[in-house]
Amino acid sequence: MEIQQDSVVTIHYVLRGDDGEVVDQSDGQPLSYLHGHSNLIPGLEKSLDGHEPGDEVETTVTPEEGYGQYNEDLVQNVSRDAFEGVDNLEVGMSFRAESDAGNMIVTIKEVGDEQVTVDGNHVLAGQNLNFVVTVADVRQATSDEIEQGDIAEAAANDSE
Incomplete structure (x- = not known):
């Protein structure tokens, strides 16, 4: 089976x-x-369209088709008070934050x-992403997977 819309x-x-x-x-x-x-x-998904199990795909995904260009506006100074309850703040730590977006x-x-x-930039923003992908399996998605839009969510709902 070829990789296409609604395939797992x-x-x-x-x-x-x-x-x-x-x-x-x-x-x-x-x-x-x-x-x-x-x-x-998006760039990786487009590159995999039409491939079958056993295919090896080498592709370079540009920032526009990956995590976007690096945006300096997403670098901000915030008060240390915003990290209440965190005693040791260190460079490289990540946090979920609320923003206008x-x-x-x-x-x-x-x-x-x-x-x-x-x-707030993704760590890979502004970078070309060079993938080597081997397609291991392709199957038609179930109606639950298609409805959920994600195989993990559909599997979680099946186990409830």
Whole structure:
């Protein structure tokens, strides 16, 4: 079966930055997702369209089709008081935050006595993403999976 809208796809992948360093990989645990429901970054999902089990796909996803361009406006200084209850703030820590655009994950870039600099950009924003993907399995999604838009949510609902 070819990868198409509403198919459940299982892949193994290695993601490298432009420097060749491994950024992420499936590490023996394949990733399964519902194709055509925005469960992967758009550029990777487009690259997998039409492929079948056993296919190896090498693709470079640009920032526009990945996590977007780096946006300096998402770097802000906030009062240390915003982290009430967290005793040891460290660079690299991530937190869920409320913003005008809704919930987002921010990462601490700098810790001062009064202010903390946080970055709301995805850690891979502004970067080309170089994937090598092996398609392990493709099957038609169930009606529950299609209705939920995600195989994990459909499986969770089945177990309730």
